[in-house]
Amino acid sequence: MTTTHSVNSIAVRGLRKTYGDKVVLDGLDLTIAAGEVFALLGPNGSGKTTTVNILSTLLPADAGTVEVGGHDLEDDADGIRSVIGVTGQFAALDDLLTGRENLRLMADLRHLGRTAGGAGVDDLLAQFGLTDAADKPVSTYSGGMKRRLDLAMTLVSTPDVIFLDEPTTGLDPRSRRDLWETIAGLAHSGVTILLTTQYLEEADQLADRIAVLDAGRIVAEGTAGDLKKLVHGAAVRLVFTDDTDFDRAAATFPDAVAHAAGRRVDVPTDNTVRTLREALSRIESENLELADVSIHTPTLDDVFFALTGHRPASEGPGTEAADQPVAVDQTTTHSEGVPR
Numbered sequence: 181m182t183t184t185h186s187v188n189s190i191a192v193r194g195l196r197k198t199y200g201d202k203v204v205l206d207g208l209d210l211t212i213a214a215g216e217v218f219a220l221l222g223p224n225g226s227g228k229t230t231t232v233n234i235l236s237t238l239l240p241a242d243a244g245t246v247e248v249g250g251h252d253l254e255d256d257a258d259g260i261r262s263v264i265g266v267t268g269q270f271a272a273l274d275d276l277l278t279g280r281e282n283l284r285l286m287a288d289l290r291h292l293g294r295t296a297g298g299a300g301v302d303d304l305l306a307q308f309g310l311t312d313a314a315d316k317p318v319s320t321y322s323g324g325m326k327r328r329l330d331l332a333m334t335l336v337s338t339p340d341v342i343f344l345d346e347p348t349t350g351l352d353p354r355s356r357r358d359l360w361e362t363i364a365g366l367a368h369s370g371v372t373i374l375l376t377t378q379y380l381e382e383a384d385q386l387a388d389r390i391a392v393l394d395a396g397r398i399v400a401e402g403t404a405g406d407l408k409k410l411v412h413g414a415a416v417r418l419v420f421t422d423d424t425d426f427d428r429a430a431a432t433f434p435d436a437v438a439h440a441a442g443r444r445v446d447v448p449t450d451n452t453v454r455t456l457r458e459a460l461s462r463i464e465s466e467n468l469e470l471a472d473v474s475i476h477t478p479t480l481d482d483v484f485f486a487l488t489g490h491r492p493a494s495e496g497p498g499t500e501a502a503d504q505p506v507a508v509d510q511t512t513t514h515s516e517g518v519p520r
C-alpha cells in the first residue's frame with residue numbers, strides 16, 4: 181500500500197444525482213491523492229455504483245464538479261476515459277473466448293499493436309496467475325479467476341486510475357483473499373484505486389483511507405484507525421445472568437456503557453491485565469453472577485453501525501460483529517476521521 185501521496189488524482193465537489201424524487205447522491209465531496217487506495221464503503225443502494233459510473237463518464241451528474249487524473253469531466257470526458265480502467269461488479273468478459281483471447285481483444289479495442297498488446301497479454305496472464313488457464317474458454321473459469329481476468333483487462337492499457345466496483349462481491353472467502361492480494365500488489369505499483377465495497381474487512385485490508393457512504397452522503401472519512409477512534413475504545417464486556425445483577429453491575433461501574441437488552445455492561449479498559457483483574461475482583465466482591473466475560477475491541481463494523489444505525493453486508497471470515505450499538509465518541513479531536 182502506498183502511503184506518500186502528493187498530487188490529487190480524483191477531486192469531486194458537490195456531486196448530486198437524483199432519479200425523479202429519489203436523491204441518490206446528495207452533495208458528495210471526495211479528494212483522492214495519486215497512488216492512494218481509497219475505499220467507498222456503503223450498504224446496498226447507498227450510491228457507490230452511481231458514483232463510479234459518474235466518475236468513469238458512464239452516467240451524467242445533475243450537479244457538482246469532477247476531476248480525474250487532471251481532466252475535468254465536463255470539458256474533457258475523453259481525457260478521463262484515456263487514463264482510467266474500470267472493473268464492475270459483473271465481469272465484462274466473453275465467456276466463449278479464452279482468457280488470452282479476451283485480453284487480446286481488449287488490446288485491439290485499445291488500439292495497442294499486436295506485438296505490444298501480445299507481450300502485455302502474456303505478462304498480465306502471469307501476473308494474475310492465469311497462465312495455465314490462458315487457452316481455456318472463460319466459461320470454464322471459477323468466479324475468482326473471472327474477477328482476476330477482469331482486473332487484468334483493465335490493465336491492458338496501463339491506466340493511472342482504476343475504479344473497482346465491489347470487486348469481490350459474490351466470491352467465496354478464499355477467492356476474496358486471493359483477489360485482495362492481487363489488488364494490494366496493484367496498489368504497490370503506484371496506480372490510484374477507488375474501490376467500492378460493502379465489506380468493512382475489505383476496506384480495512386486494502387485502503388489507505390475510507391469514506392463511509394450512507395444514503396448518498398459521506399458520513400465519515402479517514403484511515404481505518406481514525407474511524408475506529410470514532411467509537412468507544414476497548415472494553416471488558418460483562419454479561420450477567422439476571423436483571424438484578426445487571427442493574428447492580430451498572431451501578432458498580434459508573435463509567436461503563438450498559439446495554440439492558442443483552443444484560444451487558446462494557447467497562448472501558450486500556451487493554452491491560454490490571455484493568456481486567458480490577459473489573460473481575462469488583463464483580464467478586466459484589467457477589468455478582470457472570471454469564472460471560474470477554475474483551476471487546478472496536479471494529480469498523482462498530483463504526484459503521486454507530487454512524488449509520490444499521491449493519492453492513494455480512495462479512496468475510498474473521499470479522500467480529502458487535503450485537504449492540506456502540507456510542508460514537510463525538511469528543512474525538514483527531515484531524516481526520518471526523519463524522520461529517
Ligand SMILES: Nc1ncnc2c1ncn2[C@@H]1O[C@H](COP(=O)(O)OP(=O)(O)OP(=O)(O)O)[C@@H](O)[C@H]1O
Nearest residue numbers: 199202204222223224225226227228229230231378
Ligand atoms: N436508473 C435508475 N433509476 C432509478 N433509480 C436508480 C437507478 N440507478 C440506481 N438507482 C437507485 O439509486 C440508488 C443507489 O444505487 P447504486 O447502484 O449507486 O447503489 P450501490 O451503493 O452501488 O448499491 P449496490 O451495492 O446494490 O450496487 C439505489 O436506491 C438504486 O435503486
